[in-house]
Amino acid sequence: MQLVVARIGRAHGIKGEVTVEVRTDEPELRLGPGAVLLTDPASTGPLTIETGRVHSGRLLLRFEGVKDRTAAEALRNTLLIAEVDPEVLPEEEDEYYDHQLMDLDVVTKEGVEVGRITEISHLPSQDLFIVERPDGSEVLIPFVEEIVTEIDLEEQKAVIDPPPGLIDDQADDDEVADEPGTSSREES
16 A cells, blocks of 8 residues: 655755655654655656755655756655555554545534545645535545544544534524624515
8 A cells, every 4th residue: 555655845955855745654664764665756756765864843855866956856746655554553543544544434423424534635734634525515624633533443434523613514694693783684
């Protein structure tokens, strides 16, 4: 099975180093010297990591055969992909690989069906579940402990406790209109 573990950013310096946006909780395992990674687009790889270091809070990598800034810049926006045994699980109890979460049914803690996870978006601040609702629309669910209260891989479901408005398509306009101090435009 293949996992996206990083995206190559801009070139750093003149000796072929690149910045990388890490997309794995195990960078020391997946992005260490000697690691051979597949790429997307496939034509740029596979790439073998020659060296890695942290500079000003960013991971910098140098790949075998990439010796100057021009070659490094040509790799920009390339996804780095690691081959992983599908039976191997993350070390931490509350960590999951994307493939484990894909296609899970999403339900509220009350048991109301929300939809099915079709994609996971890895943003700098947090991960998001992209959930396809039964009507075909999508809803974004932040993958944070306060909202996603349980992942049950055996039952193939994710239980959420959404704050008001997260999964509701429309605000409860009727409730707002009936509150004192509010007004609503009525049609005549």
